[in-house]
Amino acid sequence: MKRDDIIQLIERAIKKAQKKGDLPKFDPPEVVLERPKDEGHGDYATPVCLSMARLARMAPIQIAEKVVARMEHADYIGSVEIAHPGFININLSDAWVAQQVEDILEQGQSFGHVDMGQGRRAQVEYISANPTGPLPFGSGRNAVLGDTLANLLAAAGWQVQREYYVNDTGNQMEVFAASLYARYAQALGHDEPLPENGYPGHYLVEMGEAVATQFGDRFLSMDRDEALKALQTEGLKRTLVGIRADAEALGIHFDQWKSEQSLYDDGAYGAVFNQLSADGWLTHREGAIWFKGDRESEPSTDTEDKEQERERQEDKENVVVRSDGRPTYLASDMAYVWDKLARRGFDWAIYVWGADHHGHVPRVKAVARALGLDADRVTILLYQLVTLKRGGKLVRMGKRTGEMITLREVIEEIGADATRFMLLTRSADSQMELDLTLAVQQSSENPVYYVQYGHARIASIFRYAQEQGVSLEGGDVSLLTHPAEQELIRQMLRLPEIVALCADTLGSHHLTQYAQRLASAFHSFYKECRVVSSDPAHAELGKARLKLVLAAKTVLANTLHLIGVSAPESM
């Protein structure tokens, strides 16, 4: 990325100016290089001279003059300007920019990739909704954030594993089995009531019927506990088939479906329990076993930052094993975090959780620390919940209420591409409101189509070019000097920076913002610059422009693929 080169260029200039005595000696601050909001301020700008003013005891403008005077010449720099009150504004050279078209074409699908991960292994675990029914719409945000983040980290040089954590044990599974039992018995004509707190959803009625059709009254004739166990297994199998299909409807494919129960079966839980017990992190009280997250004997370290300290202090004791001997979800989480970091050795474990689980974040980190693992290797990405409305009226969500909007319903109403894009345009920190009525109405005006349309238009240009017998062979990209051409290339060149920004902040929404800006630059170009023309005088420029739009098509496609939506050849 040229961005990094420019930062180094400025850093060297500052050091050189100090060495030569233009500037006094002091530890130079970090060079922040930003993309100015105002295009008139260049492609890049740095306020570094402003922050050096006090250290140097000089006016920022004068510092900037000294620094700029010591900057080495580079072919990619067009102009360097000093602006009040002391900014250094840097423009890329038009010739260099034009030349990048060849570079983008050469990089093809890998254009936009950066090497931040350096091959380290990251796991993104997302959705992980309880396997008790179809994915609710609320899981859609989780799905899209997690999947896009996985795409982004892969593009940022991480080796990424995508995982769905299957909560196939615990309370909710028992309720699920009991609910299925009731629906199954009902399907066979028995008067079996749905248990209290049972799942009222219609999908279980259907599942009960399907099970009855396949197995007859087999489960009614066996011992009830045995039947519940068998129905839990059977129901889980069916639910997972549905969830897998729901995820695939959004283009999501997991590398692994990790069973919670397996953590108990394969000894992970036992090992973790023994270690924590031996190290004094567990205590017995009131017949239960508790995890002490705030053990006094653990001194705060100098390296512990405020946030960590607060996390540690706030974390109270939590039950790991109930007085009846059954483990809680925390027991599973302990085994799971160990499984991720220690046993499977991921360098970075990312969990995607709804904000309603934010209280558990300190817990998981505390467990990691108690196990002697670096809690910084755990990142929990929280997203605020989506409020669903229909015609301005609030739609209550949740599996226990009758009215539950499924992710599948929304996808069928507004399409997978629009669903993904829409859920991705807002920052995860922002709670969003979605009116289904409005979303259906507006789906045809969804910005995703604006971006896809750009891709389709380019495909169309190539179809026409072929018809006219025009090719890009021998095109000379140095002819690309028109402002609209330059602007388009400059936008294309930003993709690696956007990927880096997203990977750095885990904020995938920058990607959709960028996609729209990129498409906008293309559409403007398209309006102003003819690509394929019958005018013979236009032939050379036409070849160059064909190269340009092919590069633009590549960048649009790469961006769309990161977002996880299709890049259509026609619309």
Place this chain on the structure above:
RNA sequence: GCCCCCGUAGCUCAGGGGAUAGAGCAGCGGUUUCCUAAACCGCGUGUCGCAGGUUCGAAUCCUGCCGGGGGCACCA
């Protein structure tokens, strides 16, 4: 009571401590003798919730308050 997120244009929301706070939608007006009008071009004074503080510089960081949402189980 404690904890987390949000409060920016009519609506939905961007805004990585910097220069005149932006986009989409909605609204008004204009653009098509050859590559898709799902497009392009033009039109925007908003107490950046309020009050302090830090800083050369705050929508952005800190503190308090107000408002909205969520969480504080031997549920997950």
